[in-house]
Amino acid sequence: MRSEMKIECPVCRENSGLFQVTENIPHFGQTLLSSFYCKHCGYRFSDVITTEIKQGAEFKAEVRSAADLNTRVVKSSTAFVEISRPEISVQPGPASIGVITNIEGLLEAMIGPTKSVAFEGGEKIKKLAEIKLKQLMEAKEGKIPFRVKLSDPFGNSALIGKNVKKRFLSKKEIRKLEEKLGF
Ligand SMILES: [Zn+2]
Numbered sequence: 001m002r003s004e005m006k007i008e009c010p011v012c013r014e015n016s017g018l019f020q021v022t023e024n025i026p027h028f029g030q031t032l033l034s035s036f037y038c039k040h041c042g043y044r045f046s047d048v049i050t051t052e053i054k055q056g057a058e059f060k061a062e063v064r065s066a067a068d069l070n071t072r073v074v075k076s077s078t079a080f081v082e083i084s085r086p087e088i089s090v091q092p093g094p095a096s097i098g099v100i101t102n103i104e105g106l107l108e109a110m111i112g113p114t115k116s117v118a119f120e121g122g123e124k125i126k127k128l129a130e131i132k133l134k135q136l137m138e139a140k141e142g143k144i145p146f147r148v149k150l151s152d153p154f155g156n157s158a159l160i161g162k163n164v165k166k167r168f169l170s171k172k173e174i175r176k177l178e179e180k181l182g183f
Helices: 066-070 103-120 123-140 171-181
Strands: 002-008 015-025 029-037 044-050 057-063 072-075 080-083 088-090 099-102 146-152 158-160 164-168
Touching: 044 072, 044 099, 057 066, 057 158, 066 103, 072 103, 072 146, 080 103, 088 103, 099 103, 103 123, 146 158, 146 171, 158 164
Parallel strands: none
Antiparallel strands: 002 015, 015 029, 029 044, 057 146, 057 164, 072 099, 072 158, 080 088, 080 146
């Protein structure tokens, strides 16, 4: 189901369109994807939430072949993502967005930011970013094995696929992640 409504842009106060799509994702549940784009000032955000009972959980996906790159990724704006190779971790922040994608798409989205680091950074940072960029490309083509870890204290995120392990987070672990989020 898809719907559109006008809401006030939190940045410029003009009215713009908010799109919402409800999707039933197998092994995850009823999910609401919201995306907002302000045509007046360019501000955008998106997020996913599940409308089912949710519990903080951690997912680990082993990527051993190109087929594993199709592992589905439901990532909310409060999800912590760690990739083992290249070593990249994404902490939720004000600019965090929610997406429904797959591991290939997740890596794809990291290419841009890594490129800008390589472009803007000092000599040392530049070298490191270039190595990461090369590994990102190899990972995206299924040429190197790696692990993706995703944890969300609010349970709005998941990895769904064959080589995925899921476990619920303890109250203590949830508290720790919430603190990092500033709650
Ligand atoms: Zn605006």
